[in-house]
Amino acid sequence: MILLKNCRLIPELVEGFSENRADIVIDDTSILNIAPAGKIHSFNGQIIDVMGSTVLPGFFDLHTHLYMTELNMLLLDNKNEVDTCFDTYAFSREYLRQGYTTLRDAGCPFHVTRGLMKARKRGIINVPDIITAGHALTPTESGNDEYKHLYEVADGPDEFRKAARKQLEAGNDIIKVMVTGAFLNESGDPGQTIIAEDELRSIVDVARRKGTYVMGHAHGADGIKLAIRCGLRTIEHGCFIDSEGIAMLKDRDDCFMIPTGTVSIASTDENMNALVDGASEKSHIYEEQEKACVNAAYRAGLKMGFGSDADYANFKRRPGLEFIARTDWYDFSYLDILLQATKNSAEIAGMADRKGTIKVGKASELVVIEGNPDEDIYVMRKKPRYVFFRGEIIEN
Numbered sequence: 001m002i003l004l005k006n007c008r009l010i011p012e013l014v015e016g017f018s019e020n021r022a023d024i025v026i027d028d029t030s031i032l033n034i035a036p037a038g039k040i041h042s043f044n045g046q047i048i049d050v051m052g053s054t055v056l057p058g059f060f061d062l063h064t065h066l067y068m069t070e071l072n073m074l075l076l077d078n079k080n081e082v083d084t085c086f087d088t089y090a091f092s093r094e095y096l097r098q099g100y101t102t103l104r105d106a107g108c109p110f111h112v113t114r115g116l117m118k119a120r121k122r123g124i125i126n127v128p129d130i131i132t133a134g135h136a137l138t139p140t141e142s143g144n145d146e147y148k149h150l151y152e153v154a155d156g157p158d159e160f161r162k163a164a165r166k167q168l169e170a171g172n173d174i175i176k177v178m179v180t181g182a183f184l185n186e187s188g189d190p191g192q193t194i195i196a197e198d199e200l201r202s203i204v205d206v207a208r209r210k211g212t213y214v215m216g217h218a219h220g221a222d223g224i225k226l227a228i229r230c231g232l233r234t235i236e237h238g239c240f241i242d243s244e245g246i247a248m249l250k251d252r253d254d255c256f257m258i259p260t261g262t263v264s265i266a267s268t269d270e271n272m273n274a275l276v277d278g279a280s281e282k283s284h285i286y287e288e289q290e291k292a293c294v295n296a297a298y299r300a301g302l303k304m305g306f307g308s309d310a311d312y313a314n315f316k317r318r319p320g321l322e323f324i325a326r327t328d329w330y331d332f333s334y335l336d337i338l339l340q341a342t343k344n345s346a347e348i349a350g351m352a353d354r355k356g357t358i359k360v361g362k363a364s365e366l367v368v369i370e371g372n373p374d375e376d377i378y379v380m381r382k383k384p385r386y387v388f389f390r391g392e393i394i395e396n
Contacts, residue, residue, distance in 0.1 A: 001027050001045035002388070004366070006037050007055040010374050012335060013342055015359035024055065026364035028391030034360055050368050053385055056338065057358055058101030058365030060345030061322070062258050063215075063236055063307025065150075066091045066116075066130070067108045070313045071266060073146055073184060081110045084149075088112045091312040092127040097394055098319055099367035099384045102129045102345075102355060106215060106236065106309075107136035107176050109149035114171045126392050131349065133176035133215065134167035137203065141178075141194050143185040151178075157202035164206040175207050177232075179216040180223035183267060183286075190286065191220035191240055200230040215258075221245055227255075234258050234305065234348065238297065239290040246300045256348045257302055259294050261325025263309035295331050305348045306341040320380030327377050334377040365389050 004024045011020060017034045025033040025040070033040070066088040068076060079087070088108065095103060105113040113132045119125045135152040137160060138144060144151055154163040164175050179195055181188030200216075207214050213233035218224045221242040224235050228248045235241075235249075238257045249255060268287055298304065308315070308322040315321065323341070326332040332340070346356025354363050368386040371379030383396040 001025060001032065001043075002393075003040060003043045003045060003047045004055065004368075005040075005047060005049040006052055007050055007368075008052050008372070009055060009358065010335075010338065012339060013057055013357055015357045015362075017358075017360075021052075022055075024358070024366070026366065026388060029364060031358065031360050031362055031364050031366075034358070048386070050385065054369045054372055054374075055358065056099070056367045056369060056373070057342045057346075057356055058363070058367055058387075058389065059099045059341045060102045060104075060306050060349065060356075061095065061100050061308050061310075062104040062234070062305040062345050062349065063106050063260050063309050064091075064095070064103050065107055065309065065311075066095075066103070066105050066113055067150075068311045070311050071184070077147060077149055079109075079149075081112070084109055085112050085115065087312070089116060089125065089127065091315070092116060092130065094312065094316050096126075096128050096387060096389060097383060097396060098315075099369075099387050100128055101363075101365040101387075101389050102131070102349065102351065104131040104174075104215070104307075104349065105133055106217075106307075107133055107150050109135070111135075111170045111172065118171075126390055128389070131174060132172045133174050134170055134172035136176045136178055136217070137163050137167075138178040139195050139199065141181070141188070143182075143188050146185055154199075157198045160199045161202045161206055164203045168206070168210055168212070174212050174233075175203055175214045177203055177214055177216050179218040179227050179232075180220045182217065183219070184263075191223075193220060193223040193226060195223075195226075197226060197230060200226065200232075204231045231255075236260070236307065237309075239264075239286065239293060241293050241297050243296070246297050246302065249297070249302050250300060256305055257297060258305040258307040258348075259297075259326070259330065260307045260309040260322075261329040262314070262322045263311075264290060265321070265325050265329050266311065266314050291330060298330065298332055298336075303344055303348070304340050305345045306337075318381070319383045320378075323373070323377050323380040335374050337377055338374060 021037040216227040216232040387394040
């Protein structure tokens with residue numbers, strides 16, 4: 001057991017305890033006790049004094065591609081299975097070092113992320129909990145050859161139904177589908193809907209029969225509304241959502257938007273991206289429209305999850321980038337950003353019973369931050385002082 005002394009807490013991220021200073025007792029799996037600071041006088045175990053640092057629940061990233069070491073898509077698509085596996089493992093460990101204990105992989109070649117979870121179950125490695133989607137489903141479309149290992153190409157409801165079943169057969173948890181074109185596809189039009197309604201409904205039907213859900217890549221307003229109508233669980237990116245789409249999502253508890261600020265920043269910063277000219281140009285052209293649309297959705301009060309679409313190189317070089325993106329690129333409040341990274345995302349992922357807040361009985365996945373991120377989100381630029389996950393203590 002471990003006693004964390006002198007913890008600063010954020011009330012909105014704590015359940016069943018009302019004070020803002022506490023001592024917390026954990027074991028390898030659970031939070032055992034939360035007591036007022038200084039009130040635990042006898043303890044037989046390891047004691048760590050965090051000296052007033054802020055303690056947060058483990059973070060979520062609901063939109064990552066763990067194989068994506070950089071934004072050079074040509075390089076990524078020519079990697080073999082072994083290199084992809086090692087790179088994916090390295091990225092997942094960096095996520096853990098930065099306090100992320102739950103990841104949702106939005107598409108990975110060779111079903112590598114599923115392999116990581118198998119290796120963890122056997123006790124070979126320790127990586128965050130990974131919700132895996134396998135290969136991303138897409139119709140025949142210009143630019144698909146830029147992602148030949150990532151995509152599963154299908155046309156018509158029957159082919160999409162079979163493609164979805166193949167992802168679940170491989171042991172993946174959810175289904176990912178391309179509803180619109182993409183920024184990072186040189187030939188793609190991010191505003192254009194590329195899948196038909198009957199194709200999309202066939203995928204949702206397969207997922208529901210297996211007790212799971214579909215996440216959909218959707219930038220354009222029409223594609224977003226199609227995804228909502230067809231029953232997708234999450235709208236990824238949502239860059240061009242319009243007032244009608246916002247109204248459709250308002251107050252829903254079965255469909256949510258996952259903005260991804262990191263990839264937007266990386267795509268427009270010449271020091272961060274290795275994109276082909278066409279992809280980078282699109283990012284610059286649509287920058288202000290994306291900001292306006294996503295901020296409008298936020299101001300309307302939509303519950304949003306925390307996603308980044310980050311690549312490993314930029315993620316490692318610039319810790320806390322998605323936290324900063326949500327206040328610099330978008331215009332979210334500091335507290336809402338922290339809620340999106342924890343409580344909101346746990347609810348969206350269906351894991352709120354054991355993750356997302358600090359509560360006795362919930363998972364002992366804790367992150368110690370030097371500073372007060374609810375008052376100054378920029379303290380997230382520094383890696384956490386400690387991360388606690390499945391019995392491992394990571395000290396940065």
